[in-house]
Amino acid sequence: MTFRALLGGTLVAALASTAVPVFADGELNLYTARHYDSDIVLFEAFTEATGIEVNVIEDKAGALIERIKAEGRNSPGDIFMTADAGNLMSAAADGMFQSAVSETLEARIPENLRHPDGLWFAFTKRARIIMVRKGVDVEGLETYEDLADPTYADMICIRSSGNIYNQSLVGSLVAVHGEAATAEWVQGLVANMARDPESNDTGQIRAVAAGECDIAVANTYYLARLARSDDPADLAVVEAIDVILPNQDDRGVHVNISGAGVLTNAPNPDNAVAFLEFLASDEAQLAFAEGNNEWPTVDGIAHATVLDDLYGDFIQDDINPAVFGGNRADALRIMEANGWK
Ligand SMILES: [Fe+2]
Known part of the structure; x- marks a missing residue:
């Protein structure tokens, strides 16, 4: 299946056929500093596969970190997603993330591409x-x-x-x-x-x-x-x-990442982990990386051919x-x- 086909509409069907965990209806509040249309298509596919509605709050990473800090224990945020390990580690240093425990994430995301305590996981490189x-x-x-x-x-x-x-x-x-x-x-x-x-x-x-x-x-x-x-x-x-x-x-x-973690005061922590597991699924990895011409973090997933044309293996x-x-x-x-x- 091509990237275009995935992004163009068969993604939902592709995801529905994979082992994405199915939870009861609920919602997920996603604070994200990524802003690609292809990400929105992915979030819809997650909802289709799990019944969990995704509420997306988009802003620059620094602004989201300040917002989560200001909201404190009352923050509705479940997930913080952003480019750059510097942003993720700033949020971690402020105590914003809780450890996510997931055999799926541990099996799929290489050890050097996730926080040692499960505070965040990398999904693109x-x-x-x-x-x-x-x-x-x-x-x-x-x-x-x-x-x-x-x-x-x-x-x-x-x-x-x-x-x-x-x-x-x-x-x-x-x-x-x-x-x-x-x-x-x-x-x-x-x-x-x-x-x-x-x-x-x-x-x-x-x-x-x-x-x-x-x-x-x-x-x-x-x-x-x-x-x-x-x-x-x-x-x-x-x-x-x-x-x-x-x-x-x-x-x-030097390889940097974009990644996401479960927020300390997440009202829906199970949905949050399900969402991270979804981002580690084959189809989501393919589309998520493709959306910004990046490499997936899960082994064995294809990436945009332009990356081979420009950079090859290194x-x-x-x-x-x-x-x-x-x-x-x-x-x-x-x-x-x-x-x-
Ligand atoms: Fe950038």
């Missing part, structure tokens, strides 16, 4: 990689560490230190090299920036294609989205870009995102103290 303009001499640029090498002075475009993807990347360097070496790395990177940080990941990719800088750091799905665009200008951007998958001779590419850092997500505050402090605007 994305990588943060290096992109360069074709024809630019970047010989020797093979690792994240190399981005701080003076060889690449005035060549790099990257987002601000306020961006959580960067905080997680730096958090992963703290995990490997410690704080002092990471501070030095930040200084080198800042010295190599072609401009002060501005714009989003797509903006960095476009700036490289346009020659405003030579090297960008961006998440894999942004280039994939441009590659699937109908706009010839977007396709021309992709055509201008070469991809560097860093650290293939050591720990592998070695992924298998560090638990709980580690670098948990380093978020330290990472931000180091970035700000060393000149990363």
Whole structure:
């Protein structure tokens, strides 16, 4: 079955035929920082399969965290779902999640892609990689560490230190090299920036294609989205870009996640666990990852072919995102103290 067919209407039937647990009627209050139409199709499929109505509350991750905090014990929220381990670990540090106990989740989600205490589970993977303009001499640029090498002075475009993807990347360097070496790395990177940080990941990719800088750091799905665009200008951007998958001779590419966990004061905790189990089902994994050109976290599930076209197979850092997500505050402090605007 193709992705399109799944998303186009047979998903409900496909899900109904799988082992999604069936609970009595009820509801589920889902706080989500994801905003893809394909997610809504999935939630409807969950309702169809289980009878549980899904009430979706959408906002940015930070705003949802503040809202859940403010609602406290009276929060109607059952699930918090968001991109980036940094967001999940911030919520975890605030005591927002309870441990979900589920043999299904433990069997299906690899151990390094869920919180050690079951506070959250990862359902998609994305990588943060290096992109360069074709024809630019970047010989020797093979690792994240190399981005701080003076060889690449005035060549790099990257987002601000306020961006959580960067905080997680730096958090992963703290995990490997410690704080002092990471501070030095930040200084080198800042010295190599072609401009002060501005714009989003797509903006960095476009700036490289346009020659405003030579090297960008961006998440894999942004280039994939441009590659699937109908706009010839977007396709021309992709055509201008070469991809560097860093650290293939050591720990592998920095992989981040989107994930979800059961909230501490969830009024419907059983429904919440059923929903997480549903997200780990074959069909949901396929569609959920496809919706944003990401990789599923469950082994053996297909992914969008554009990812093979752009990236192929590569070695992924298998560090638990709980580690670098948990380093978020330290990472931000180091970035700000060393000149990363
Ligand atoms: Fe993003």
